[in-house]
Amino acid sequence: MSSTRPGPRERLLDAARDLTYRQGVHVGVDAILKQADVARRSLYQHFGGKDGLIAEVLRTSAQEDRYRTVMDAAGEDPRARVLAVFDELERITTAPGFRGCRYTSADLALTDPQHPAHTEVRRYKDGVHALFTDELTRLGHPSPEAAADQLLVLVDGVLAHAVTRPDAHPARAARRLAVHVLDARD
Amino acid sequence: MSSTRPGPRERLLDAARDLTYRQGVHVGVDAILKQADVARRSLYQHFGGKDGLIAEVLRTSAQEDRYRTVMDAAGEDPRARVLAVFDELERITTAPGFRGCRYTSADLALTDPQHPAHTEVRRYKDGVHALFTDELTRLGHPSPEAAADQLLVLVDGVLAHAVTRPDAHPARAARRLAVHVLDARD
DNA sequence: GATTAGATAGACCGATTGATCTACTTGTCA
DNA sequence: TGACAAGTAGATCAATCGGTCTATCTAATC
Known part of the structure; x- marks a missing residue:
């Protein structure tokens, strides 16, 4: 059995964590969405916007x-x-x-x-x-x-x-x- | 006698030094031009572009x-x-x-x-x-x-x-x- | 006075920004 | 079967990005 693919929320956090570190917090939302392979709407649904996503990335970076x-x-x-x-x-x-x-x-x-x-x-x-x-x-x-x-x-x-x-x-x-x-x- | 206003080059450096510090290096070129009160062309004439201006700001910050x-x-x-x-x-x-x-x-x-x-x-x-x-x-x-x-x-x-x-x-x-x-x- | 380099003003370019929207599909549970 | 929530796809938005362009003006030099 293959491991289940993480949900959109997790994929967004992973992609944002990676890209904001490598490219800085000024990465475009498009790049994050593309790497996460997630619909645009999911970002705003889960995090309210780019700012919320960035804050959550920092909160959960551990x-x-x-x-x-x-x-x-x-x-x-x-x-x-x-x-x-x-x-x-x-x-x-x-x-x-x-x-x-x-x-x-x-x-x-x-x-x-x-x-x-x-x-x-x-x-x-x-x-x-x-x-x-x-x-x-x-x-x-x-x-x-x-x-x-x-x-x-x-x-x-x-x-x-x-x-x-x-x-x-x-x-x-x-x-x-x-x-x-x-x-x-x- | 009033002190002469600095040339466009100096005004660009001053404005860029101020704005890149307060707003970060991602400030828009427009904001720098506006604060320097300088024509767009002067920036590209003197520094070749935004990158050149930023580098010169750092070189001359002393x-x-x-x-x-x-x-x-x-x-x-x-x-x-x-x-x-x-x-x-x-x-x-x-x-x-x-x-x-x-x-x-x-x-x-x-x-x-x-x-x-x-x-x-x-x-x-x-x-x-x-x-x-x-x-x-x-x-x-x-x-x-x-x-x-x-x-x-x-x-x-x-x-x-x-x-x-x-x-x-x-x-x-x-x-x-x-x-x-x-x-x-x- | 004519020439010329430097500065100004501002239109314009394609690309990208973050964000909102509608329409469609999926999976789940009642 | 039907209802509902979540996700996808993608058009669309106004704003802004850095950069190039033409045209005009000014001031110094010859």
Whole structure:
């Protein structure tokens, strides 16, 4: 028995996830519809419009889960778990087709402050912040929240810088700084 | 005597610099022409097209000079000069109308790898890298190039993260890490 | 004063944008 | 069988995209 083809809604999300990452959020609706092999009407039925589709793509992209998985694979030690994220970043940024962070990209590209995507970007980054804060707390870090902010700056810095200067291997550079964040005793 | 109005070329660059920052590189040519109060033909005469205009905007934006000025105002000590950049970043990211790093934005928004803007983005970031390398060398840092890469990750991280989470004050968080970069003795 | 390069104004081009619409087909459940 | 919801196909819409065109005007140079 062949696996059932996903419904129009899922196909739209998949196509939009792929195309908005490779081409940016300014891809045409036509291109998304064509790749999803879906009727025009289905898009507006399910998501109300392009903006809704983009927001839903960000809401369901679950890059957070990827970091969580990497951490879990690194074992119990909070220190190792955090550093594993930066090892993963080295893989991500050197992989073919790397095009930066989709959340940062969307936040920068969408000029209208009212665009629903901004809410999802904020939610995502807050989520990663919580992820780091948990580890730092378990580590007994003196100021987990502030340290998590530092780690977030490093992550965003890696993903942004690697687009322009991948040969600088920003993930490795950031990993060395992450060690300082983890070992801070003040 | 009133100051002479700049020529069409300068007015185009000014308008494009303003609009591409506020609205992104996908602003329409019409909007740029209107704000510059310049004939359509002048754009294609001077820059060959929109792509050429955008590239020239990046080439002449001279954000590098801003960092240089800030450093010079901070005195002679390389340590103080580098940290002054992060103090400046705190001002930049909290100023009204802050919309992230125009170079990173352009690099992410322009999907075509052949777009002339990418060359200018790379040139700019290499320039900042050289700026930092100089200071680190004068400071006697054991590996100025690698440390400059770390500072660049911090700068890009601040400018990217501040777009989504300005309340985290990433510039301050990054400044604390910059101290570690400067004081590295290994 | 005549020539000429540079700027302006604006029509015009085909292509594409996001979105709405009607008409038809499909599958499901009552 | 009949009703209904969901999906498809595609025409159509006004608006905008980047770019080319002709025609006119202006200012400096010879």
